[in-house]
Amino acid sequence: MTSKPDAPAVETGMLKPIKATEVFRKYESMFFFVVLIILNAFITPEFLEWGTLRNTLVQVFPVMMVALGMTMVISSGGIDISVGSIMAISGATTARLYVTGVSSLGLEPVGLAPALACGVAAACMCGFLNGILIAKCKIQPIIVTLVVMIAGRGLAQIILGELSTSLLFTSFADFGSLRIGGVIPVQMLIVVVIVAAMIFVVKKTNFAKRVEAIGDNRRAARLVGINTVWVTVGVYTLCGLLCSIAGNMEAARISVVNVGSLGLLVELDAIAAVAIGGTAFSGGKARIMGTVFGAIVVQLVTIIVNMNNIPDKYSLLFKAVIVIIALWTQRKK
Amino acid sequence: MTKKIDTTRLIRSQGPLVTLLVMCAVAACWFPEFRTYDNMANIFKQVSMTGLISIGMTFVILSGGIDLSVGSIAAVASVIAARLSGGVGLFAVLVPIIAGITIGAANGVLITRAKIPPFIATLSMMLGARGLAFIMADKGGAPVGADKTAWLSQISKADLLGVPWPAIIFVLALVVAILVARYTPFGRSVYAIGGNEEAAVMMGLNVSRNKMLVYMICGGLAGVAGLLLTSRVNSGQPTAAAGWELIAIAAVVIGGTALTGGVGKMSHTLYGVLILGIIRNVINLYGKLDYWYIDLITGILLLAVVLLQTRIAGKQAVKP
Structure with missing residues (x-):
């Protein structure tokens, strides 16, 4: 898109006038976070108890994972609305291999590790395909991922086979509800590890800088020698990888894979999280911590709705x- | 104009028609049932709803935008129509269409005033309007039963000289849209805006107003589609019409309209609509494939055509 001048011309002294809107834009996610915590503390019964807090952190897990991938995609100037379907494809692949096997190929059910590996690989393949179609074939991201979003659920159904739409996991389900030391849910540990990894990627690696450059100005990025095709493919593949973690962990937590509902509408939550987190939709800097708080804010909204007897719809x-308010505050002056 | 442009133009303009004729021939040879008049009427009846949306979507895509909220708008209109079907017939018809136009106007405001990119604004609206449809539905999002005796539910059953009414409505709307796109200042403005928005501004066109109008037309036609849906299934379905945005976008693009805007023909959208309708019809006649495959084939076809367009036209301006 257009370049953003940093307006350094007026920087004459130490006192730079601080605009309220700028502060708001920078700490938007924190603002929403605090407001919702306070709101919840007042109106939601039993909100400030460990059980509720723990549930919040467990339930936010898939949104958090997907939103982190979405942050990188949006930072590169793209969008990925196929994330929910990729979650379903990944979960369906794991379930098919782990529970029933593929009888037509004479494949017996395999162990958990290979099944999971295939589930992750399937999601990465989807992301890879998105990336190739977008970067190499130059089709708009919204069209490519819309197709994968709608056709993907059909594909997930085909992968899962003719049996029912849901399958029960056994030992994998135990992992989904595992509490480390009997207290801390395993999802929290994964979140901490992945968020730390993502922050490292964004702050320390060239990859993130290239992504940002592409998001700011694709042409300029290409001209300075960045391989825009493969960086873009990498971004969408990374998003697919994070979707597979979200999909499989969510399937393990609720111990079923239902291709109709696994990851349904997660793209809205993820896009909302990124928008609240302050990553510009025209591309540019990826704000990982903003997205983390954004995801929690989205989950807090869900909790307000669920725990105060407001109909889910x-x-x-x-x-x-x-999303619209967050984007409104982001728009260019 | 050089010769090279002429060949690309030829492929652009005649490709969809050739594809359509080939598909008709293959389907007619393969399935004897395909050749019957009833089946033809049925195809037109089936495509009438997504066809109406495709007309609106053609305007939107010609203007350089995209509208993902059409399916949800149809669902909202469908629920409203079912709710009102017991009362005065005129209201049951007008209010859903007005609701569609209103949601379309909201899209327009978000895009022209708030300057939110069309795909994000209409994506939010797609999900928000779906929520709205659920809110207006019965408890737990159950379908709203329509008054079966009302004349609303007769629209999809009745026919005029053997031509089903939904087909007539679709074709009429298409004819009007073709004339609007070709001969009115508004239609030409849409092409100009889609071709080069900055140039359109400098030419003195009121870009914001025209864009508003485009999204309102699209919303209104989605409202009509929702109305026909209610008439067809005799109930207001909050979950229905999911994925129609893909079918509509696919129909427009298969008809040769460029996703980058400014290039394309309203009349060719008919080819796209019919190609998708025949694919669906053939899958039904074949009877061995799940309905999942319709989405899958539609999606793959859409990607293939876009790929072909970007390659053939050599338009490297498509910004990923």
Whole structure:
């Protein structure tokens, strides 16, 4: 898109006038976070108890994972609305191999590790395919990922086979509800590890700088010698990888794979998280911590809706409004 | 104009028609049932709803935008129509269409005033309007039963000289849209805006107003589609019409309209609509494939055509 001048011309002294809107834009996710915590503390019964807090952190897991991948995609100036379907494809692949096997190929059910590996690989393949179609074939991201979003659920159904739409995991399900030391859910540990890894990637690696450069100005990025095709493919593959973690962990937590509902509408939550987190939709700097808080904010909205007997259907409307408000504050002056 | 452009133009303009004729021939040879008049009427009846949306989507895509909210708008209109079907017939028809136009206007405001990119604004609206449809539905998002005796539910059953009414409505709307796109100042403005928005501004066109109008038309036609849906299934379905945005976008693009905007023909959208309708019809006649495959084939076809367009036209301006 257009370049953003940093307006350094007026920087004459130490006192740079601070605009309220700029502060708000920078700490938007924190602002929403604090407001929602306070709001929840007042109106939601039993909100400030460990059980509720723990549930929040477990339930936010898939949104958090997907939103982290989405942050990188949006930072590169793209969008990925196929994330929910990729979650379903990944979960379906794991379930098919782990529980039933592929009888037509004479494949017996395999162990958990190879099944998971295939599930992760399937999601990465989807992301890879997205990336190739977008970067190499130059089709708009919204079209490519819309196709994968809608056709992907059909594909997941085909992968899962003719049996029912849901399958029960056994020992994998135990992992999904594992509590480390009996207290800390395993999802929290994974979140900490992945967020740390993502922050490292964004702050320390050239990859993130290239992604940012592509998001700011693709042409300029190509002219300075960045391989825009493979960096873009990498971004979408990374998003696919994170979707597979989200999909399989969520399947393990609720111990079923239902291709109709696994990861359904997660793209809205993820996009909302990124928008609240302050990553510009025109591409540019990826704000990982912003997205982390953004994801929690989205989950807090869900909790307000769920725990105060507001019908679940209102949450779609609330979240759509939040995305629009967040983008409104982001728009260029 | 050089010769090279002429060949690309030829492929652009005649490709969809050739594809359509080939598909008709293959389907007619393969399935004897395909050749019957009833089946033809049925195809037109089936494509009438997504066809109406495709007309609106053609305007949107010609203007350089995209509208993902059409399916959800149809669902909202469908639920409203079912709710009102017991009362005065005129209201049951007008209010859903007005609701569609209103949501379209909201899209337009977000895109022209708030300057939110079309795909993000309409994506939010797609999910928000779906929520709205659920809110207006019965408890737990159950379908709303329509008054079966109302004349609303007769629209999809009745026919005029053997031609089903939904087909007539679709074709009429298409004819009007073709004339609007070709002969009115608004239609020409849409092409100009899609071709080069900055140039359109400098030419003194009111870009914001025209874009608003484009999204309102798209929303209104989605409302009509929702109305026909209610008439067809005799109930307001909050979960229905999911994925229609893909079908509509695919129909427009298969018809040769460029996703980059400014290039394309309204009349060719008909080819795209019919190609997708025949694919669906053939899958039904074949009877061995799940309905999942319709989405899969539609999606793959869309990607293939876009790929072909970017390659043939050599338009490297498509910004990924």
